[in-house]
Amino acid sequence: DAKTTQPTSMDCAEGRAANLPCNHSTISGNEYVYWYRQIHSQGPQYIIHGLKNNETNEMASLIITEDRKSSTLILPHATLRDTAVYYCIVRGQIIQGAQKLVFGQGTRLTINP
Amino acid sequence: DTGVSQNPRHKITKRGQNVTFRCDPISEHNRLYWYRQTLGQGPEFLTYFQNEAQLEKSRLLSDRFSAERPKGSFSTLEIQRTEQGDSAMYLCASSLNFGSETQYFGPGTRLLVL
Numbered sequence: 001d002a003k004t005t006q007p008t009s010m011d012c013a014e015g016r017a018a019n020l021p022c023n024h025s026t027i028s029g030n031e032y033v034y035w036y037r038q039i040h041s042q043g044p045q046y047i048i049h050g051l052k053n054n055e056t057n058e059m060a061s062l063i064i065t066e067d068r069k070s071s072t073l074i075l076p077h078a079t080l081r082d083t084a085v086y087y088c089i090v091r092g093q094i095i096q097g098a099q100k101l102v103f104g105q106g107t108r109l110t111i112n113p
Numbered sequence: 114d115t116g117v118s119q120n121p122r123h124k125i126t127k128r129g130q131n132v133t134f135r136c137d138p139i140s141e142h143n144r145l146y147w148y149r150q151t152l153g154q155g156p157e158f159l160t161y162f163q164n165e166a167q168l169e170k171s172r173l174l175s176d177r178f179s180a181e182r183p184k185g186s187f188s189t190l191e192i193q194r195t196e197q198g199d200s201a202m203y204l205c206a207s208s209l210n211f212g213s214e215t216q217y218f219g220p221g222t223r224l225l226v227l
Contacts, residue, residue: 032213043117043204043218044156087155100146100169101206101216103155 004088009108018075020107022088025069031092033064034101035073037084044087044103047073078111085109115139117219119205125225126195133191134222138207145188146216147180148204149173156204162188163210195226 005023012018024033032051036044048055048062050071055062061074075082087106091099118137126132138145143164148156159178161169164185174180177195182188192199202223206216 034215036218041202041223043119043221044206046215046217049213049215099214100158100161100171101148101156103157106155 004090004104006086006088006104006107008105009110011110011112012075012078014080014111014113015077018078018082018109018111020073020075020086020088020109021070022073023070024088024090027068027090028092029068031090033062033068033071034089034091035060035062036087036089036101036103037082038087038106039081039084047086080111080113083109083111117205117207117217119203119219119222121222122220123223123225125227127227128197129194131191131193132195132224133189134203134224136188136190136205136207136219138186138188138205139209139217141209142207142217143185143210144208144214144216145182146206146208147188147190148206148218150202150204150221151200156202159190192224195224197226200224200226 034049035047038044048060050062064071085106085108120135145162147159150156159171159174160180162182165182177193180190202221204221206218208214208216
C-alpha cells in the first residue's frame with residue numbers, strides 16, 4: 001500500500017471549514033483513499049473513502065486531485081466535537097484475502113471556540 | 114447499538130497473568146481484525162479472520178498471543194504471561210466481504226500491565 005504524508009497538527013475555528021490535506025504520491029490506480037478519525041480514548045471512526053471521484057457524505061467531503069497524488073478531507077462546519085486525530089490511509093482493492101489498514105501518525109486537529 | 118462491541122473496556126493485570134479480550138463484530142460481517150495501539154501511535158495490525166479461519170498474523174503477534182473465532186462470529190484474543198510491554202489499546206474491527214469492505218472499529222480494550 002502507498003505511504004501517506006499528513007501534517008502533524010492543525011487548528012481550525014469552530015464553525016469554519018476544516019481542510020485536512022494528505023499526500024499519497026505513490027498511489028496506484030486500484031488503491032482507495034480512506035479517512036478515519038480517532039477521538040481521545042475511543043476506537044477509530046470511519047469517515048469516508050474514495051477511489052477517483054470526489055465523495056461526500058453526512059460527515060465530510062473528500063476531494064481527490066486528478067492525478068490522485070493527494071487528497072483533502074473537508075469538514076464543512078467544524079464543531080468542538082470534531083477535535084480528534086485524523087488518519088489518511090491508502091488501501092488496495094480486495095483481490096485475495098483482506099487488506100489490513102496501515103495507520104500513520106495522522107493529523108491532530110484541534111477545533112478552537 | 115449494532116456496532117462492534119468489545120469487552121472488557123479496561124483491564125488492569127499483574128505481569129505474568131493471562132488475560133482474554135472479546136470482540137463481537139457487526140452482525141453478518143464475516144471478516145474480523147485485531148489491531149494494537151500504543152500511546153501516541155496509530156493502530157497496528159495484529160491478525161485477521163475470515164469466518165472462523167485465521168488467515169494472516171503479524172510478526173507483532175508473539176507466541177504468547179492467540180486469537181480465535183470458533184463459530185465465525187465473536188472472537189477472543191488471549192495474552193499469556195503478560196509483560197509490561199503488552200500495555201496498549203487492543204482494537205477490533207469487522208467488515209463485510211463485499212464492495213469496498215470498509216472496516217468498522219469497536220471502542221477498544223485498554224490493557225495496563227503492572
